[in-house]
Amino acid sequence: xxxxxxxxxxxxxxxxxxxxxxEYLHSALDEAVKLIVRLSKRNAKxxxxxxxxxxxxxxxxxxxHLNKAIEVQSKNKSELESFDKIxxxxxxxxxxxxxLNKSHKLEMCSQSGNFGNYIANNTGGPFDKDVVxxxxxxxxxxx
Numbered sequence: 164x165x166x167x168x169x170x171x172x173x174x175x176x177x178x179x180x181x182x183x184x185x186e187y188l189h190s191a192l193d194e195a196v197k198l199i200v201r202l203s204k205r206n207a208k209x210x211x212x213x214x215x216x217x218x219x220x221x222x223x224x225x226x227x228h229l230n231k232a233i234e235v236q237s238k239n240k241s242e243l244e245s246f247d248k249i250x251x252x253x254x255x256x257x258x259x260x261x262x263l264n265k266s267h268k269l270e271m272c273s274q275s276g277n278f279g280n281y282i283a284n285n286t287g288g289p290f291d292k293d294v295v296x297x298x299x300x301x302x303x304x305x306x
Contacts, residue, residue, distance in 0.1 A: 194278035
């Protein structure tokens with residue numbers, strides 16, 4: 164063993180020797196696909212419930228369908244809330260590893276596994292400008 168002093172976080176300096184890097188990325192993509200499938204299935208269900216409410220025979224049936232649509236939409240909202248807060252913080256160049264953003268980051272990572280970890284671990288570099296900023300600009304164009 165050498166007499167060199169170890170620094171904080173020096174295990175993550177050399178990313179070329181990362182063991183399991185490909186498996187990590189595959190896992191992140193798998194989690195992203197699972198999230199998209201859940202959201203798209205819920206969106207289809209919400210669409211069906213809203214159409215049922217439009218063509219319902221009376222106010223009671225309309226209310227039942229709308230209430231179910233609100234429940235499904237609130238599941239989507241709660242699942243995406245931590246992503247929205249973290250990506251907004253990244254876009255605003257805030258530190259996501261401290262304070263209130265840290266709890267949102269941990270929630271995002273616990274909900275989505277390596278997909279959330281990938282987002283959290285790639286902040287502070289080209290990911291911020293090349294991915295997050297572009298995504299926010301494109302979303303603003305759609306509005």
